[in-house]
Amino acid sequence: MTEVSVAKEDAVTADELVVLSGVNKHFGPLHVLQDIDLTIGRGEVVVVIGPSGSGKSTLCRTINRLEGVDSGSITIDGDPLPAEGRALARLRADVGMVFQSFNLFAHKTVLENVVLGQVKVRKADRKRAEEKARALLDRVGVGAQADKYPAQLSGGQQQRVAIARALAMDPKVMLFDEPTSALDPEMINEVLEVMQQLAQEGMTMVVVTHEMGFARSAANRVVFMADGRIVEQAEPEQFFSNPRSERARDFLSKILHH
Amino acid sequence: MFDFLEGYDVLGAFWTTVQLTVLSAVGALVWGTLLAAMRVSPVPLMRGFANVYVNIVRNIPLTIIVLFASLGLADIFGATMGASDFKIQGFRLAVLGLVGYTSAFVCEAIRSGINTVPMGQAEAARAIGLNFSQTLRLIVLPQAFRAVIGPLANVLIALTKNTTVASAIGVAEAATLMKTMMENEAQTLAIGAVFALGFVVLTLPVGLLLGWAGKRLAVKR
Ligand SMILES: Nc1ncnc2c1ncn2[C@@H]1O[C@H](COP(=O)(O)OP(=O)(O)OP(=O)(O)O)[C@@H](O)[C@H]1O
Ligand SMILES: [Mg+2]
Numbered sequence: 001m002t003e004v005s006v007a008k009e010d011a012v013t014a015d016e017l018v019v020l021s022g023v024n025k026h027f028g029p030l031h032v033l034q035d036i037d038l039t040i041g042r043g044e045v046v047v048v049i050g051p052s053g054s055g056k057s058t059l060c061r062t063i064n065r066l067e068g069v070d071s072g073s074i075t076i077d078g079d080p081l082p083a084e085g086r087a088l089a090r091l092r093a094d095v096g097m098v099f100q101s102f103n104l105f106a107h108k109t110v111l112e113n114v115v116l117g118q119v120k121v122r123k124a125d126r127k128r129a130e131e132k133a134r135a136l137l138d139r140v141g142v143g144a145q146a147d148k149y150p151a152q153l154s155g156g157q158q159q160r161v162a163i164a165r166a167l168a169m170d171p172k173v174m175l176f177d178e179p180t181s182a183l184d185p186e187m188i189n190e191v192l193e194v195m196q197q198l199a200q201e202g203m204t205m206v207v208v209t210h211e212m213g214f215a216r217s218a219a220n221r222v223v224f225m226a227d228g229r230i231v232e233q234a235e236p237e238q239f240f241s242n243p244r245s246e247r248a249r250d251f252l253s254k255i256l257h258h
Numbered sequence: 259m260f261d262f263l264e265g266y267d268v269l270g271a272f273w274t275t276v277q278l279t280v281l282s283a284v285g286a287l288v289w290g291t292l293l294a295a296m297r298v299s300p301v302p303l304m305r306g307f308a309n310v311y312v313n314i315v316r317n318i319p320l321t322i323i324v325l326f327a328s329l330g331l332a333d334i335f336g337a338t339m340g341a342s343d344f345k346i347q348g349f350r351l352a353v354l355g356l357v358g359y360t361s362a363f364v365c366e367a368i369r370s371g372i373n374t375v376p377m378g379q380a381e382a383a384r385a386i387g388l389n390f391s392q393t394l395r396l397i398v399l400p401q402a403f404r405a406v407i408g409p410l411a412n413v414l415i416a417l418t419k420n421t422t423v424a425s426a427i428g429v430a431e432a433a434t435l436m437k438t439m440m441e442n443e444a445q446t447l448a449i450g451a452v453f454a455l456g457f458v459v460l461t462l463p464v465g466l467l468l469g470w471a472g473k474r475l476a477v478k479r
Binding site: 064066084085086089090091092093094095096097099101103104105106107116117120121149151152162165166169 | 400
């Protein structure tokens, strides 16, 4: 990863990286995603917020096809998401994903967690992969834990390892689904700082979070979802100080009073 | 005191038992793992096959399966298992029957192990671009195995004892020799005790060792 830092305004270009158009998805009778149109530019940082059950996680999961969609199309860097199979696996490697519950491979060391995908998916040379893994672990501040198992790490450390594991694939875009919700308060910042730095370096990011501080300082855009729809999109300052929709006003008044 | 043992190759018979056990265990582990993989595969035909296989095989008495291997496969279809000699053929057919039977139990043990692996593990594996078979081989099965070493030890112990069924098709393992000896000698109780002890000597260390390994290798979450 190069150390060029790009001012966040300049990062957004007309270059479209992730495009969802007319996406619909049902879980049985439940219409979780309704006519979703969303375009994410290269280098853009988009924060998705909304009430519980509004479909934020599902939206994230459709972008790397952990969930299929019923209709509509999703393209990554111009390529439509292929159906299950080899091509899909390759495409998934280009989309990094960080989960709320970390999901580090429990039977492998921290280092192995970061090496595995490089060797098995990218067919990287093992020695190179280990060097890269150590560099990434250093970068997220857990280099000293490389030989431990995930269960021996704190939540904040595990989540930073999970970020390193995703970065090791050189993804074009990173998806974060409530990356700090399972963390004790004192560990939230160490994870947010890593994400902040990624954003500054120009990584394209979709972040589901209720961390307003992060949204204000790192996001180019806030997408507000409710009942499976995108209700409102705006720049963070504008969204938080002057939300247009009733739903967003209602939601913000609830979370800001906690 | 142990005169009645004279003239009988007790160790040789138990050696045959050990061979039956080890070969069947390896075969059952491989085939049982494949069956478990089929049971969780996205292909409905594979899931269906493994499901039907397991539910039929584990509900048929082993004696019938081994007899079927012998009478059905060998006598009717003429499957000689590549053996020139009748004895070797019987041994191989017994292994085949034991593998077919035991694999159903191995499959179920491994499947319950797969159920202990959180969904997030497979999702994280798919998210970094591993395909279905890599996800299963590298992430899910290794964790599943470690969770079911204890149950697999039970299957292995049952298999060791089940090898006695091979005497039904004339394989010269421990139980076959025991029957012969009981017919020829007066001390039937002592003979029974010797063979019982022989089986305990075989199975007890296996159980203890795997019990210890299961604790040591357990995946910490
Ligand atoms: N696999 C599934 N099967 C059935 N229903 C599901 C499934 N996954 C999610 N849902 C339902 O779909 C709706 C949207 O779920 P989703 O997880 O996307 O919401 P969310 O916005 O991420 O909520 P939260 O803030 O609680 O994480 C919810 O009502 C949920 O119960
Ligand atoms: Mg969610």
